[in-house]
Amino acid sequence: MLILGRMHITLKQLQIIEAVVQTRSYTLAAERLHMTQPAISMQMKQLEHNTGLILFERQGKRIVLTAAGQDVHQHSQQITSNYNDLIEAIREAKDLHTGRIKVSAATTANHLITQMIANFSKINKGIKVALKITNRERLVQQLQDFEPDIVLMGEPPSKLDLVSEQLIMNPLFVVAHPEHVLAKKNNIPLKEIAQYEFIVREQGSGTRAAIERFFKDRNEEFKSTLEMGSNEAIKHAVTADLGLGLVSLHSIKLELEADKLVILDVNQLPIKRFWHIVKRKGKHLLPAAKQFQDFMIKESKAYEESYKVFLKK
Numbered sequence: 001m002l003i004l005g006r007m008h009i010t011l012k013q014l015q016i017i018e019a020v021v022q023t024r025s026y027t028l029a030a031e032r033l034h035m036t037q038p039a040i041s042m043q044m045k046q047l048e049h050n051t052g053l054i055l056f057e058r059q060g061k062r063i064v065l066t067a068a069g070q071d072v073h074q075h076s077q078q079i080t081s082n083y084n085d086l087i088e089a090i091r092e093a094k095d096l097h098t099g100r101i102k103v104s105a106a107t108t109a110n111h112l113i114t115q116m117i118a119n120f121s122k123i124n125k126g127i128k129v130a131l132k133i134t135n136r137e138r139l140v141q142q143l144q145d146f147e148p149d150i151v152l153m154g155e156p157p158s159k160l161d162l163v164s165e166q167l168i169m170n171p172l173f174v175v176a177h178p179e180h181v182l183a184k185k186n187n188i189p190l191k192e193i194a195q196y197e198f199i200v201r202e203q204g205s206g207t208r209a210a211i212e213r214f215f216k217d218r219n220e221e222f223k224s225t226l227e228m229g230s231n232e233a234i235k236h237a238v239t240a241d242l243g244l245g246l247v248s249l250h251s252i253k254l255e256l257e258a259d260k261l262v263i264l265d266v267n268q269l270p271i272k273r274f275w276h277i278v279k280r281k282g283k284h285l286l287p288a289a290k291q292f293q294d295f296m297i298k299e300s301k302a303y304e305e306s307y308k309v310f311l312k313k
Ligand code: PGA
Pocket: 106, 107, 108, 109, 134, 135, 136, 137, 152, 153, 154, 155, 201, 204, 205, 206, 207, 208
């Protein structure tokens, strides 16, 4: 309710102005607003009394705006339209079938998250999912800024207040060109593989950090030659026989199927990492986002199944 000195204007009164202007009749406006005709005319009388303006006049059977009424109507139209937008936005946000979800995922989870969104969108056509793919370092920044609803990433950062749930395993393997000297060798010792130079992801990548940690924990040196900003670039370099890669199984399915890359049989490998669904503590998930989160958990199991064949090779 707007109160200016003695001037009281309610949203209901503004909605009545709108309905009367559109229908040119108190009776039809009353029907539209599910009110009685006397209630409508009483509200308008009260508004005219409170504002000190005559807003409507009768022209035969029609009710039309006076000049002062037209001025008031111009503003009330804007307010009722904004109010209707607000109601629509609230309805959308609450409605399971028309919500919007902001998802961010690690570069390495690109294939997994895209598959999840594609399958989710097939059965939830009204829900819009906006996806951002970036490396771990930038995901942490986004979480810090409360930007995404849900994040799919490797280890959740410990320095932020988060809620996380572990999903499926994200195994990292050494990959090589099919003609590489080690391609057919079994049980390659980690020491031997550590003699080779690797093509690696950029600083800030979670995969890179995990690999360096893995070698350090085993007192082995990890040597790198080329540094690449994406898994795609690493795969291209390895298929061009420029060196070895140590990458997520989830990023090399097509290359393995096409025999463009092979997984080397290295002792102590794969490096066992896990995907996590992460959100900021206190970030309220709307129904659509909660539904997507449940879907991710279910879908990831099917995804893991589809990779079992490569784990046995
Ligand atoms: P990234 O992702 O290597 O693409 O940064 C993995 C992770 O989040 O740890």
